[in-house]
Amino acid sequence: xxxxxxxxxxxxxxxxxxxxxxxxxxxxxxxxxxxxxxxxxxxxxxxxxxxxxxxxxxxxxxxxxxxxxxxxxxxxxxxxxxxxxxxxxxxxxxxxxxxxxxxxxxxxxxxxxxx
Amino acid sequence: xxxxxxxxxxxxxxxxxxxxxxxxxxxxxxxxxxxxxxxxxxxxxxxxxxxxxxxxxxxxxxxxxxxxxxxxxxxxxxxxxxxxxxxxxxxxxxxxxxxxxxxxxxxx
Numbered sequence: 668x669x670x671x672x673x674x675x676x677x678x679x680x681x682x683x684x685x686x687x688x689x690x691x692x693x694x695x696x697x698x699x700x701x702x703x704x705x706x707x708x709x710x711x712x713x714x715x716x717x718x719x720x721x722x723x724x725x726x727x728x729x730x731x732x733x734x735x736x737x738x739x740x741x742x743x744x745x746x747x748x749x750x751x752x753x754x755x756x757x758x759x760x761x762x763x764x765x766x767x768x769x770x771x772x773x774x775x776x777x778x779x780x781x782x
Numbered sequence: 783x784x785x786x787x788x789x790x791x792x793x794x795x796x797x798x799x800x801x802x803x804x805x806x807x808x809x810x811x812x813x814x815x816x817x818x819x820x821x822x823x824x825x826x827x828x829x830x831x832x833x834x835x836x837x838x839x840x841x842x843x844x845x846x847x848x849x850x851x852x853x854x855x856x857x858x859x860x861x862x863x864x865x866x867x868x869x870x871x872x873x874x875x876x877x878x879x880x881x882x883x884x885x886x887x888x889x890x
Contacts, residue, residue, distance in 0.1 A: 671825075700878070709786075709868050709880030710826070723876030757826065771878075773826040 671774035679780045688743040688777045690758030699741040702757040753781045784809045788881035803854040803884045805869030814872040815852040821865045859888045
């Protein structure tokens with residue numbers, strides 16, 4: 668069984684650019700959640716995808732968008748990057764139904780630095 | 783607003799001593815609370831959830847709705863318990879709110 672993987676590991680962008688982060692969910696998992704973790708803080712929920720549809724969103728602006736593919740892998744896109752977007756971005760997958768909560772399995776994260 | 787507070791950023795205890803990591807929450811609905819742990823160079827992982835009422839690696843956590851707390855406890859800390867611990871609140875069915883975390887160090 669393969670765990671959650673994320674790519675790239677590290678990324679450096681400049682202000683105003685766009686970035687795409689990728690996540691492959693654990694085998695058998697149909698739900699993916701994305702989190703932003705700033706230095707010294709806990710993860711902040713960005714959004715969740717269930718069977719290719721957004722299934723909940725945190726307090727993030729529309730320039731944070733996502734996709735989930737038929738194989739349940741996912742992308743996080745951030746447009747018009749700002750310095751405060753510098754953070755560790757975590758992806759977590761779970762084998763949950765539309766409601767209820769199953770254990771989330773986290774990936775190693777992508778470290779984004781915006782200069 | 784939903785909020786999770788972990789008042790201690792750092793906590794240090796000696797091996798064999800009891801340990802309590804504090805977590806307080808604010809939420810008007812029926813809370814679902816979790817503890818996540820991140821060991822050095824490992825991924826964030828679920829430690830326990832309040833609905834399971836389980837003990838994992840000797841840790842327990844009791845939901846106290848009156849005090850809006852979900853403190854994590856272990857009677858005898860071990861060196862391998864040294865890690866970052868996050869309390870998390872699930873609300874609106876899908877959103878998860880994490881605390882800022884407490885770094886626990888267990889000294890030999």
